[in-house]
Amino acid sequence: MAKTHVSTIINGEPVEFLCEAQQTLLDVLRDELNLTGSKEGCSSGDCGACTVIADGNIVCSCLMLGAEAEGRKIQTIEGIAQGDKLHPVQQKFLEHAALQCGFCTPGFIVAAKALLDQNLNPTEEETRYWLAGNLCRCTGYDKIIRAVLDAAAEMRAGAAQ
């Protein structure tokens, strides 16, 4: 079957790729574009390791076809830091040691960043519900939640200055 030609924006850069109809966006990111930060965990939308932001909403890139990215704006874990400067969520994950094996971490960071983009003052409960679609089998969730809430506090302080 003829491949589909897709023009999209990934992490602010125009990107073009060819993909087969059954290739997911995750397949394209990892196998065609060498953006291997998004992880393949369950491939069924349960674990959130492949989370990306598509036109402002977090989605599982394993449940989106590559061809659907035409004309959309996609943000992946590779686009979260500003050059060498980590996003506060990334910095706080380090400070709170909110990871062990790290496999779930990109998905958590992308999802948490999207939460703080729209709400800089989430409650712990809101944060836990927001991140319910991201599974971590190492740390338990407390350190992750603390890291996100601390990042929110730092970003609020920064915004107030």
Added chain:
Amino acid sequence: MPSLSFTAPTTVDEAINALARAPGLAKPLAGGTDLLVQMRSGRLKPELIVDTKRIPELIGIREESDRFVIGASTPGVMIYEHQGLTRAWPGIVEGLDLIGSEQIQGRASLAGNLCNASPAADSVPAMIAARATAVIAGPNGRREAPVEAIVTGPGRTSLEKGEFIVEFHVPKPKPHQSDAYLRFIPRTEMDIAVVGVGVNVTLDTNGMCTDARVVLGAVAPTQVVADEAGAALIGHRLDDDTLSKLDAAAGRACKPINDKRGTIEYRIKVAGVLARRAAAIAFERAAKR
């Protein structure tokens, strides 16, 4: 795997043509949160995917004088952020909002949840209870059907080849009318309903119920409009005797299976309990209108 094609038409007619012309299985794609999983598992082997999200009328919510028009492929996140719909039908919105994670809500749609045809679909009971209709486009033009006429069994719908849902019509609530949806799962999030109950009631100014619809999910091959349970509410306030009759009638409407999520007896019992609780919420909301 047979070769798969993908197309993303921008008009309803192009989509109908693509779906109708495909010799093998052609599937409309909204959020893909069920379709892609079923393709990966091999349960579905379509030869054509028709992405419906580039068709402008399939995305978004329009408020008209007497109804809401919800584009079939509108993602959950756009629906629960719609204040008019959330105020009018909190039960419909809370049912849809229960589906999956934030990531799933970024994609999942009412039409997908309905046409996936799971008895446990969380967005469906409250839609049926609100007497919502689906507008279906196909090779023979458009037709409108009540939402309860779409699903005919697990994984099966009444849609013909080439047909797909373009929008849902949900009437606006009358004075003192409201709804609620509750589901039972053994945890707080990210699970499939053991039982779901949607209740939609209209009260008079004295708090007496003048109209009611009770719709059960996950207790039969399709959603069940429990007519007897609705009738138990009509002409009554929400007293103990009415609640007992509602509970018993909801249980009698169940034809559940035994599976890992719940036994037959358990589902029947829980259906009655949830019907009571959902009715209490719907009555309270309706009384405040």
